[in-house]
Amino acid sequence: MNTKKPLILIVNDDGINSKGINFIVELLKNRGKIIVVAPQKEQSAKSNSLTINEDIRIKQVFKSKNLSKYFCTGTPTDCVKIAINKIVKRLPNLCISGINHGSNSSINVYYSGTVAAALEASINGIPSLAFSLLDYSSNPNFNEAKEYILNIINKILQTNISDFNYKYKNYIQSKLCLNINIPNVKKDKIKGVRVCRQARSKWIENYISTDNKESFRLTGKLNNLDKNDKNDKNDLSLLEENFITVVPINPDRTFYEMLKQINYLNE
């Protein structure tokens, strides 16, 4: 048995000083060797974007025996790439992204910097967990789901990581990447943890005109288009029932079921 402490990379999109990332650091600081690489400033809704036409800067801001912290001027995905290439000395055993302040359920997964950072770690060979709490207040309480979060992390760390080095059929080589959302309720209201699929949903945008007819601020409301089907559970419906949801993320974007349907484009 390998008694070496696991190396855990912690990233986020809310920035290095956010409450969510510091909660995770505190939670895991005796569990392994921790390296934090997080954006200097908030980088929400940055998806998988990269900084390509300007420099990015990294700076160590804290160092102790089992914890190092760096800020990075780039996006969440930049944080993961530069951590792997310039900071860590061995491949981390796990990457945790978050805890995000706000939901990344259903189609929010397209825009989320938190989930994007986890995906980037997973395609670089690191099992990765993106955590998000459905609390948009200025002082969210991450503590209610503490035992559930620790249970998930422990189960993933205790599993032989090579189990997830799947190369399933045509799929892209990747380690496990999980999108985990936590309802914003007291501990005794949380019903449990459920592995499920992404819900069908749609943002109904509302662009607020801010000064004239040319400038707008994006606001909106997420519309759940899915059915609450007992035999085919989705993340939005389960979160409404106060379950913690776990959606595995596919690194392959090919829509295989459409390949034959569009064969008429071949020439």
Next chain:
Amino acid sequence: MNTKKPLILIVNDDGINSKGINFIVELLKNRGKIIVVAPQKEQSAKSNSLTINEDIRIKQVFKSKNLSKYFCTGTPTDCVKIAINKIVKRLPNLCISGINHGSNSSINVYYSGTVAAALEASINGIPSLAFSLLDYSSNPNFNEAKEYILNIINKILQTNISDFNYKYKNYIQSKLCLNINIPNVKKDKIKGVRVCRQARSKWIENYISTDNKESFRLTGKLNNLDKNDKNDKNDLSLLEENFITVVPINPDRTFYEMLKQINYLNE
């Protein structure tokens, strides 16, 4: 038969003055009513990112009977959202994103603003085509593949769009979204068009230190990890053989094959 001219939304990530978008506008200007909504400045590698903490501004810069052009200060995905919400009077029949200057094959699909804009249109009910030419020069030649590009667009416009209003099993509601890459060769070297899957590949990053040990510029090389298998074609290998590649993009990010494998996380 509907004789109304199709309404075509044209977007990109290279910016409203790029050669690629103007090539598409010229190509289609007698084919329908064209609305261009493109970033004011280059927005490469922005993925599905959104502008959420600042205003975005749109401004009409050209108007004739069948062509309107707007710039938008936001990302490619912002362009699509604001076009649908604030500019068009009916849902476009087609969205074209590009032509991008450079490849969006294989895992570039994660980072691409061009493909992200097409995905955004498709989840809003508009069939969408992302085009990219594998030419990184300052003056790319989009003309060599002209007939192929027109053929694809005509085939999609002639197909009853409701054919693609699939609601396949659990999949997210969406219209067709195609990621199309074009090899950078003369017309007579192009071998044809092939519908295929995304290749397995990996970026090997090389961070160049620019001033000291804290500032870096991202560079890298894409490594094709896939096999050139006749019965299981992928985009990278087909592009190397000088085919135009068409990969349908899955709007559902759930990794269904993993659901059962991670059931032990349920509690």
